[in-house]
Amino acid sequence: MKFASYSVDGAAFYGAVGAGGMIALSPVFPQWPSLREVIENDGFDALETAANGLDVTHADGTFVYEIPIPRPEKILCVGVNYPDRNAEYKDGQEAPKHMSLFPRFARSFVGHDVALTRPKASDQLDYEGEVVIVIGKGGRHIAKEDALDHIAALSICNEGTLRDWVRHAKFNVTQGKNFDGSGAIGPWLVPFKDPSQLLDIKLETRVNGEVRQSDRTSRMMFPHAEQIAYISTFTTLVPGDVIVTGTPTGAGARFDPPKFLKPGDVIEVEVEGIGILRNGVVDE
Numbered sequence: 001m002k003f004a005s006y007s008v009d010g011a012a013f014y015g016a017v018g019a020g021g022m023i024a025l026s027p028v029f030p031q032w033p034s035l036r037e038v039i040e041n042d043g044f045d046a047l048e049t050a051a052n053g054l055d056v057t058h059a060d061g062t063f064v065y066e067i068p069i070p071r072p073e074k075i076l077c078v079g080v081n082y083p084d085r086n087a088e089y090k091d092g093q094e095a096p097k098h099m100s101l102f103p104r105f106a107r108s109f110v111g112h113d114v115a116l117t118r119p120k121a122s123d124q125l126d127y128e129g130e131v132v133i134v135i136g137k138g139g140r141h142i143a144k145e146d147a148l149d150h151i152a153a154l155s156i157c158n159e160g161t162l163r164d165w166v167r168h169a170k171f172n173v174t175q176g177k178n179f180d181g182s183g184a185i186g187p188w189l190v191p192f193k194d195p196s197q198l199l200d201i202k203l204e205t206r207v208n209g210e211v212r213q214s215d216r217t218s219r220m221m222f223p224h225a226e227q228i229a230y231i232s233t234f235t236t237l238v239p240g241d242v243i244v245t246g247t248p249t250g251a252g253a254r255f256d257p258p259k260f261l262k263p264g265d266v267i268e269v270e271v272e273g274i275g276i277l278r279n280g281v282v283d284e
Contacts, residue, residue: 003068116158133224154190202216203248205248
């Protein structure tokens with residue numbers, strides 16, 4: 001069963017994804033105001049039990065998808081995590097010894113079927129399809145062999161980037177990664193129950209139906225367990241934290257000439273076993 005956060009006329013809900021719409025569950029569990037509290041209390045089984053036999057309460061077209069975890073404490077993104085992506089830099093370096101990381105803010109993301117915003121400051125909005133892991137059991141100094149036990153759920157990200165703004169300063173990328181509404185997470189959370197859900201799954205990004213990115217998670221230079229172990233070395237992971245795990249080669253900036261996103265484009269990021277995250281583009 002899949003679980004999503006959504007809004008109706010500005011009111012926040014979460015629920016189970018049903019045939020033709022949402023089954024609202026937030027009114028059934030007032031002690032858990034959002035999916036973040038559901039995760040903190042290991043509540044997916046309770047949600048699934050409650051949803052069984054219930055009818056759809058909000059039909060498709062009557063609600064707006066929100067990012068699955070509202071206001072997570074941390075959103076951390078892994079950069080350059082596929083071998084072909086590393087080769088794109090043409091700097092002669094082999095696979096890096098340690099992973100690259102940067103933070104994103106919740107406000108920089110929108111939900112499924114909500115348009116990304118190309119800001120006034122730049123016309124170099126780019127796409128990056130990625131798998132998302134959501135932490136369920138927190139911790140510090142988590143051992144690599146135990147790391148997958150700390151995952152609660154999976155989702156999808158289009159980690160939209162303003163390419164000229166990741167070069168605005170001498171050594172950081174934070175600005176170009178955090179324009180309001182420039183990326184997306186969703187459509188929903190898929191509870192994580194088995195390592196096979198992550199170890200070798202296909203990730204594909206399409207723009208207006210054209211395949212731009214395609215790879216498999218088995219080719220990651222830093223697999224998901226290693227990401228959790230490394231990140232927990234320096235910061236305490238807590239339930240609801242989001243890790244965006246890296247994008248394959250094929251982003252728009254790597255074409256000649258570049259293929260940046262423009263209003264009217266439709267981007268789909270499809271991840272095997274999770275679903276399809278779809279967004280349009282509008283100007284600010």
